[in-house]
Amino acid sequence: MSKKDLYHNLVRRALEKDGWKITHDPLVIPAGKRKIKVDLGAEPLIAAEKNNEKIAVEVKSFLNLSLLYDFYEALGQFKFYWFALRKFEPERILFLSVSSDIYSEFFDDPFISELSESEHLKILVFDIEKEVITQWIK
Numbered sequence: 001m002s003k004k005d006l007y008h009n010l011v012r013r014a015l016e017k018d019g020w021k022i023t024h025d026p027l028v029i030p031a032g033k034r035k036i037k038v039d040l041g042a043e044p045l046i047a048a049e050k051n052n053e054k055i056a057v058e059v060k061s062f063l064n065l066s067l068l069y070d071f072y073e074a075l076g077q078f079k080f081y082w083f084a085l086r087k088f089e090p091e092r093i094l095f096l097s098v099s100s101d102i103y104s105e106f107f108d109d110p111f112i113s114e115l116s117e118s119e120h121l122k123i124l125v126f127d128i129e130k131e132v133i134t135q136w137i138k
Contacts, residue, residue: 005059
């Protein structure tokens, strides 16, 4: 079994506070002869309020010495998961979750923001202290 990210349970609680029902922990998706595991799968508790959205969330802590290196890894993983989801669960929207500190320190950089947008990176920003979602960047 793969190791859960440091903020895995925090993001799970934040999603639940935001009205999401966790349906998969992890969400297992076929990828050729292999299976991949996206950290969380969720859908709204009250479908009418969330338009029957289904999401998948990959949790990242960005704890290495280089935020840029963490981003390289996260972006590659995101693209791989996005491709598999598009084939097997196309109704599910994939999000990369990052803390508000990392978002303001790294993702607010115009170059990183432009790159994220060009790669269709959707970001869920969470507050570590309050354990809540602060932004959905689509």
